[in-house]
Amino acid sequence: MNARITPAPAQSDLEAFWMPFTANRQFKANPRLLTRAEGMHYWTADGRQVIDAVAGLWCVNAGHGRREIKEAVARQLSVMEYAPTFQMGHPIAFELANRLAAIAPPGMDRVFFTNSGSESVDTALKISIGYHRARGAGQRTRFIGREKGYHGVGFGGMSVGGMVNNRKFFGSSMLPGVDHLPHTLDISHNAFSRGLPQWGMHLANELERLVALHDASTIAAVIVEPISGSAGVVLPPVGYLKRLREICDKHDILLIFDEVITGFGRVGKPFASQAFDVIPDLMTTAKGLSNGAIPMGAVFAQRKIHDAFMQGPENVIELFHGYTYSAHPVACAAALATLDIYATEELLTRAAALSPTWEDAVHSMRGLPNVIDVRNYGLIAAVELEPRAGKPGARAFDVFLKCFERGVMVRQTGDVIALSPPLIIERSHITQIVETLSQVIRETA
Ligand SMILES: Cc1ncc(COP(=O)(O)O)c(C=O)c1O
Numbered sequence: 001m002n003a004r005i006t007p008a009p010a011q012s013d014l015e016a017f018w019m020p021f022t023a024n025r026q027f028k029a030n031p032r033l034l035t036r037a038e039g040m041h042y043w044t045a046d047g048r049q050v051i052d053a054v055a056g057l058w059c060v061n062a063g064h065g066r067r068e069i070k071e072a073v074a075r076q077l078s079v080m081e082y083a084p085t086f087q088m089g090h091p092i093a094f095e096l097a098n099r100l101a102a103i104a105p106p107g108m109d110r111v112f113f114t115n116s117g118s119e120s121v122d123t124a125l126k127i128s129i130g131y132h133r134a135r136g137a138g139q140r141t142r143f144i145g146r147e148k149g150y151h152g153v154g155f156g157g158m159s160v161g162g163m164v165n166n167r168k169f170f171g172s173s174m175l176p177g178v179d180h181l182p183h184t185l186d187i188s189h190n191a192f193s194r195g196l197p198q199w200g201m202h203l204a205n206e207l208e209r210l211v212a213l214h215d216a217s218t219i220a221a222v223i224v225e226p227i228s229g230s231a232g233v234v235l236p237p238v239g240y241l242k243r244l245r246e247i248c249d250k251h252d253i254l255l256i257f258d259e260v261i262t263g264f265g266r267v268g269k270p271f272a273s274q275a276f277d278v279i280p281d282l283m284t285t286a287k288g289l290s291n292g293a294i295p296m297g298a299v300f301a302q303r304k305i306h307d308a309f310m311q312g313p314e315n316v317i318e319l320f321h322g323y324t325y326s327a328h329p330v331a332c333a334a335a336l337a338t339l340d341i342y343a344t345e346e347l348l349t350r351a352a353a354l355s356p357t358w359e360d361a362v363h364s365m366r367g368l369p370n371v372i373d374v375r376n377y378g379l380i381a382a383v384e385l386e387p388r389a390g391k392p393g394a395r396a397f398d399v400f401l402k403c404f405e406r407g408v409m410v411r412q413t414g415d416v417i418a419l420s421p422p423l424i425i426e427r428s429h430i431t432q433i434v435e436t437l438s439q440v441i442r443e444t445a
Pocket of ligand 1: 116118119151152258
């Protein structure tokens with residue numbers, strides 16, 4: 001079969017699209033164009049099959065080209081392509097919220113819909129401030145993020161985020177009053193940990209220091225990713241998240257888990273909160289919610305947070321926030337079909353069963369040239385490479401390019417190669433991914 005179903009654009013046709021988070025000139029000189037996807041694979045414009053070791057962008061958890069999702073989307077488009085959710089409603093938005101509440105961590109049964117992870121984060125930050133205000137603590141407006149955190153690209157998410165390249169151009173436009181916890185990546189203590197690192201729980205106590213500096217009465221919320229993905233897979237040390245929870249409770253500070261990548265089965269439970277047995281007050285999600293098929297995000301809130309807003313005259317809007325496409329009917333249809341697949345194929349827990357195989361496979365890369373760390377949890381892994389002198393990121397970028405040429409799509413961030421395959425992955429795919437990556441690392445000086 002000819003896999004090229006969309007003709008590849010000519011070089012000159014690539015100029016108008018200003019690509020996100022991309023080295024545009026490098027890409028356009030040597031484009032990597034994907035034109036079809038099915039199961040674990042993409043096909044390129046020149047007809048090559050490429051195994052997807054990153055679930056698109058950590059989102060296609062049920063694998064590509066799922067018939068059930070396509071059919072649900074087509075059906076919804078033919079029945080009602082759009083309906084507003086401002087002062088109006090449509091049934092499947094409520095159905096989806098109920099389905100999500102049923103798999104959520106305990107008590108997180110109120111759901112606010114968005115269209116992306118960035119929107120979920122900014123929504124959760126606004127809800128935090130609104131919650132405190134509704135309780136008469138309107139001076140609680142500060143946020144505490146974390147170094148190396150990634151919370152999307154809105155002004156709120158950028159401000160609480162801790163990745164320098166995402167911040168430095170926009171420095172003077174950050175939200176005021178934001179501070180950051182130290183990150184927890186320390187390979188001098190934790191290199192080649194299998195699963196969660198043992199060292200580093202004490203880093204959570206830095207929150208007490210920030211509370212002492214700013215006073216708890218000024219702080220609305222702490223936001224962290226249970227596992228940071230974009231910064232190159234940073235795992236929480238054993239006990240770290242529980243300690244954050246304790247300190248937040250002590251000072252009446254909300255805890256937000258950004259589960260945009262860890263949500264929907266990535267770590268062997270529906271959410272990392274459940275895997276780590278730490279329940280936040282707010283949880284931001286997107287990506288796996290709709291299997292990447294239609295953009296969608298959701299913020300889960302503890303009922304007490306939601307209920308704090310439900311005061312005043314009943315005809316008055318309680319939260320002045322929302323998006324034209326919050327709970328878009330087509331996205332709701334895609335998400336419901338996705339949840340059905342997750343349930344039928346038990347994908348929200350499959351990563352737990354596969355994780356020992358995955359862990360052994362990725363740790364086989366220990367000892368390869370320039371490999372200075374391998375980290376893993378659930379169906380996530382990172383291989384960190386020694387940076388080339390004076391050229392940070394260059395070695396890993398070469399590895400990324402060569403893997404793609406050899407039929408494996410990985411993700412590069414700094415000198416880290418990150419892996420987060422669709423949760424339908426089979427053992428043979430794991431072998432192929434790790435063998436190709438190992439070979440490429442061996443060949444890349
Ligand atoms: C933890 C986290 N939060 C937020 C986002 C932003 O999501 P989006 O790109 O959908 O806005 C991402 C994206 O990778 C993420 O990993």
